[in-house]
Amino acid sequence: MRVLLAALALLLPLSLPAADKPRVVTSFSILADLTQEIGGEHIVLTNLVGPEEDAHHFEPSPDHVRSLLEADLVVANGLGFEPWLERLLASSEARGKRINASQGVVPLQVQEDGETVSDPHAWQSLSNAELYVRNIAKALSEVDPANAKTYASNRDAYLTKLHTLLKTANQRTATLPASQRKVVTSHDAFGYLGQAWQLEFLAPVGLSTTDEPSAAEVAALIRQLRTEGARAVFVDNIQDPRLIEQIAEEAGARVGGTLYSDALASEGPPSTYLGMFQHNLDTLLAALKP
Numbered sequence: 001m002r003v004l005l006a007a008l009a010l011l012l013p014l015s016l017p018a019a020d021k022p023r024v025v026t027s028f029s030i031l032a033d034l035t036q037e038i039g040g041e042h043i044v045l046t047n048l049v050g051p052e053e054d055a056h057h058f059e060p061s062p063d064h065v066r067s068l069l070e071a072d073l074v075v076a077n078g079l080g081f082e083p084w085l086e087r088l089l090a091s092s093e094a095r096g097k098r099i100n101a102s103q104g105v106v107p108l109q110v111q112e113d114g115e116t117v118s119d120p121h122a123w124q125s126l127s128n129a130e131l132y133v134r135n136i137a138k139a140l141s142e143v144d145p146a147n148a149k150t151y152a153s154n155r156d157a158y159l160t161k162l163h164t165l166l167k168t169a170n171q172r173t174a175t176l177p178a179s180q181r182k183v184v185t186s187h188d189a190f191g192y193l194g195q196a197w198q199l200e201f202l203a204p205v206g207l208s209t210t211d212e213p214s215a216a217e218v219a220a221l222i223r224q225l226r227t228e229g230a231r232a233v234f235v236d237n238i239q240d241p242r243l244i245e246q247i248a249e250e251a252g253a254r255v256g257g258t259l260y261s262d263a264l265a266s267e268g269p270p271s272t273y274l275g276m277f278q279h280n281l282d283t284l285l286a287a288l289k290p
């Protein structure tokens with residue numbers, strides 16, 4: 001009898017929804033890592049913008065479009081970070097659940113070209129990352145209630161690690177003198193990190209990497225660095241380092257290393273979100289310590 005039922009079940013795959021793992025699509029590498037941590041073996045994950053890639057401008061392939069159409073859940077950042085995804089979802093028949101992992105974040109408002117815009121790089125604060133993790137765990141539980149308990153325990157285990165890193169970050173940044181808190185990065189991706197630990201980030205390129213700074217803007221930044229002094233200048237992992245190297249040279253500042261802004265590394269410690277955060281913290285503090 002049992003054999004017969006098993007055979008029937010094979011003929012009727014629709015009657016076995018539990019055997020189908022939820023298909024989840026994430027928009028970029030940081031969300032992919034957080035979602036995989038919570039979903040573990042219970043989800044099938046497809047990520048769109050990979051490690052070391054720039055999510056500000058992205059051309060989705062036909063395979064990417066297909067994965068969006070088939071997704072049970074699409075996890076995006078929101079806050080205007082993925083305009084290409086908005087367009088794609090609006091023009092497609094995608095029916096899966098859609099969430100913005102940044103939901104609940106208090107957006108940092110930035111002046112750009114005379115307009116007030118929200119800074120999308122909210123994952124650069126660990127407190128915001130906690131909101132991301134909670135939102136992702138909640139959405140996974142909604143599309144796959146059978147595994148809700150596992151998602152909740154994976155979430156709690158991850159948050160324990162995140163809280164440990166947050167505590168160290170608070171302790172280590174607290175010791176920096178006020179004069180050592182000014183840094184320059186390639187594009188304006190570290191506003192939330194600056195807000196959390198009272199660091200002032202200056203950048204020649206705006207919130208999106210699509211903005212090209214004018215020669216006058218670059219010259220103004222170099223003048224500002226010469227007069228106010230910046231401890232260090234950092235390149236970021238998704239952009240051409242040449243502009244930053246030129247600024248450092250002309251301002252008499254040194255390049256303090258690479259910060260991971262909008263994408264994880266392909267390998268090594270910064271290939272996970274917590275590893276990336278630790279790397280950025282270590283790199284910043286090594287350059288800023290008196």
Ligand SMILES: [Zn+2]
Nearest residue numbers: 189207208262
């Ligand atoms: Zn960015």
